[in-house]
Amino acid sequence: MWLYLRYVFGRFAIFIITIFIAITIVFIVPRFVPGDPLxxxxxxxxxxxxxxxxxxxxxxxxxxxxxxxxxxxxxxxxxxxxxKGNLGYSIANFPATVTELLMRSLPWTIGLLSVATVISWLIGTFIGAISGWGGKESKISKVLVPLALGLYTIPYYILAIILIFLFVYVWGIFPISGGYTPGFPIKFSLPFVLDVIKHSILPALSIILISLGWWFLSMRSMIVLLQGEDYILLAQAKGLSDRRILWRYAFRNALLPQVSGLAISLAHIVGGAIILEKIFAYPGVGWLLYNSITELDFPTIQGGVLVVIIALTAANFILDLIYPLIDPRIKYKRG
Amino acid sequence: MTERKPILRVKDLKVYYHTDRGSVRAVDGVSFTMHEGESFGIVGESGCGKSTMAMALLGLVVSPGTIEGGQIFLDGTDIFTLDRELIRKIRWSQISFIPQGAMNSLNPVMRIGSQIADVITTHQGYQPEKILRKRIQKLLSTVGLPHRVYRMYPHELSGGMKQRVCIAMAIVLEPEVIIADEPTSALDVVVQRVVMQTLVDVQERLGAALILIGHDMGLQAQVVNRQAVMYAGKIAEIGEVKTMYKNPLHPYTKLLIESLPTLQLRHDFQGIPGLPPSLLNPPKGCAFSNRCPYVMEHCREAMPKLVEIQPNHFVACHLHSEVIK
Structure with a gap:
């Protein structure tokens, strides 16, 4: 327990230092840009x-x-x-402060991306484990591996456009863009929530489908690799059932790089969501950043970047706290 | 040695690995019998098929390896006739295994207690944690480990402790046969001795038969009653350790024994020149013929058969089959 606390403390110190450095860089960089903001x-x-x-x-x-x-x-x-949480005024939307703008768009991005990423990670990881355990010859692998390879190589914005074409123009099931139907009263009510979910399905689907391929393939290869490990062999010699060996021996160990992958991919997805939110005109941070870049709204860009950095650092910090729970060796190695 | 009930009988076992370049005959027609409570050694150099044989005994030969022929009778049942589920039930409850690399044989993310408990609950059904813990802690003490090891992770243990955990795990269900595949090869000589002693103690207490696989003839000689010398996937010689050391029949055994250092005799040690033949394209005649100092014309032509030269002493060598003729 003491070791864990020491580890948490160390991680927290790194978290604070990272944020401090990020804040400083965000302050310095615009001041190197030639020209006078006023x-x-x-x-x-x-x-x-x-x-x-x-x-x-x-x-x-x-x-x-x-x-x-x-x-x-x-x-x-x-x-x-x-x-004090004051990020200054937006130039493009003058009376509004940057904090206000961010507060308005953050829930959209966090809601969409976290849910999509977690769903994709969970599905990919579990199916990947089962497929990897079955080996090359299993039927699901024969179907899923080429499928995953195909999905994984498509850029998600291309898939997004294909999805829009199919679901909006051909079948007309989902709305084309936005986070909710314009004019809908924004309050926490069932019809509004359903409306939001309906609008988020296509952007979420394009993220889920693309990253699913990656999660599937990486988990699968990890499991295949682990099958040669001595402790898997011993588990088999122990006469344990295949199911128990897969979930308690192979899966638990294959999960470690998978969780690291989740942390890294969070970074990629937040950056990439700018294009996605632009395609779907989704009112999140990506959309806000896109607009402020085209309008040269420096305070908003700064604020947005700062929030993204803090969110990422916090995500990494939280993952660091989770690691020791899945890998008992970590608190000694990195503590 | 008093005659005891045979517990494990291997008949003409053949395990081949099918590769792109052909079949590797890792185990090629091995036969032997083991009796209850006996300790039996299998020695041979790296790649002679001893570990593959251990896997075959556990029914754990995996692709690209296949059982090409032969039978393994465990307590009278041919294990190759059993289906997957039945083999799984036999594993550990009747035949358990102490692996070569205890370092990597324990799941790094599971506590020692749970890894042993897994065996118990799989084979004997659910038991409350409290009973499991008592039972496992008692088991850990029998191999000289403190109770706290129950709650520890593999990385918190030394190499010797991990090997003891593996020994404890191997005896938890009191199997009739324990296979130990070079259980001490990763340890230094001091720990090696202590761990080996622990293994022999628990084996004797249990009355289990022990198959000790290794390359260290000296170490084995102190522990086992009978020994088989394996060369290139075949058994070269089987006999009781004492007889075999006094009067080795196969030139390979003889050279192996001569290569052991002794305190009395100080001379330059002789290895055996050359390397074992490739198991991919084994020679037509005796596999040892290209390294044998006593090689005869006949040896390169015909494969020698394993023949009982003296009671309980078998050898596969043309030098001795001629004596019989």
């Missing part, structure tokens, strides 16, 4: 037909955003505001 904003206003504003006004805004202060002071101010 000039960019005023130019945009001028383009839209407004006035560029007098130099005094620009100076006033510079003070308001704290840009006249030395960089270190700005950094400390930024940390102070961040600790």
């Amino acid at each position: 000039f960019a904003v005023t130019s945009k206003l001028a383009e839209m037909g407004g006035s560029r504003g007098s130099p005094e006004l620009v100076e006033e805004y510079r003070k308001l955003f704290g840009l006249d202060q030395p960089v270190l002071t700005q950094y400390l101010y930024y940390l102070k505001e961040l600790s």
Whole structure:
């Protein structure tokens, strides 16, 4: 127990340090970008037909955003505001703060991606284990391996377009885009939840189907590999039933790289979801980031990136806490 | 040795591995009989088929290996006639196994207690945890392990302790036959001795028959009553250890014994020059003919048969079959 606490403490320290470094990088990078943020904003206003504003006004805004202060002071101010959850104002949607925008879109992304990823991981992992255990000759392997290989090589946005074509244009079962039917009252009620689920099925399906192939293949190869292990052989010599050997001996050990894979894939999926949410006009963080990049809305980009980084680090931290429960060796090795 | 009931009878066992380049004859016509409570050694160099034979005895020959022929009678039943489910029930309850690499033979993510409990619940049905724990802890003490090992993971144990766990596991159902495949080859000589002693003690207490597979003739000689020398998938010589050491009949046995260091005799040690033949294309004649110092023309032409030269002492060598003629 003490060892576990020490391990958790070590992991937590790494978690905090990672986040701190990420926050600092997010602060520094935009300041290396050539140009003046206020000039960019005023130019945009001028383009839209407004006035560029007098130099005094620009100076006033510079003070308001704290840009006249030395960089270190700005950094400390930024940390102070961040600790209060203040990410600043969005330029593109001015009166709205970045925090508001993120809070509005985060539940969509987290809901869609976590559910899709977990479903795909669970199905792929279990079917992969069963197929791997049966060996090359088993019937399910003969069907599923080529299928998984095929799915795994399709880019998910292509699959998304195919799904839209089939389910929206040909069969008309699901809505084409969005997170919910426009005009629907956003509140926690059964019809609204059903509407949301209906809208999320196609984007979720494109993620599930593609990553399923990968989970299936990696679990399968892991199980096949483990069949040559001495402890599997001994388990067979012990006269244990095939089922018990598969789930208690092979599966438990094959699960370790699979869980690491889940952590890594979370990173990939969050990054890739920008394209997915764009295709489906899904009101999540990816969609928000896509729009703010096209509109050069720096505070929102910063805020969005920060949230993604924190979410990923937190996911990794949580997985680190789970590892020792499935692999007792870890708390000693990495503690 | 008093005559005891035969417990394990192997008749003309053949296990081949089918590869792209042909069939590897890992075990090629091996026959022997073991009696109740007897300890029987099988020695031979790497690749002579001894581990494959252990797998065959457990009914665990897997592709690309196949049983090409022969029978194995365990307590009178030919195990090759049994279906999968029945073989599974025989494993461990009647014939258990101590693996070569205890290091990797325990599931790294399961506690020692659960790994032993798995055997009990599989073969004897569900039992409450409390009873299981008492029984397993008592078992662990018999092999000299403390009770706390029950709750430990394999990585928390030393090599010697893991090997003891494997011994404890092998005797939990009190089987009639225990196969130990080089149970101490991964341990240093001091631990080796202690572990071997533990193994012999529990075997004697149980009255189980022990098949000790290994390459260390010296170590085996201290433990077993009878010994078989295997070469290239065949048995070269079988006999009681004492007779065999005093009067080795097969040139291979003779050379093996001469290669053992002794305290009295200090001389330059002679290995046996050359390597065993490929089991893929075994020579027509005696497999040892290309390394044998006493080779005769006849040896390269015809395969020698295993013949009983003296009571309970068998050899497969033309040097001796001629004596009989």
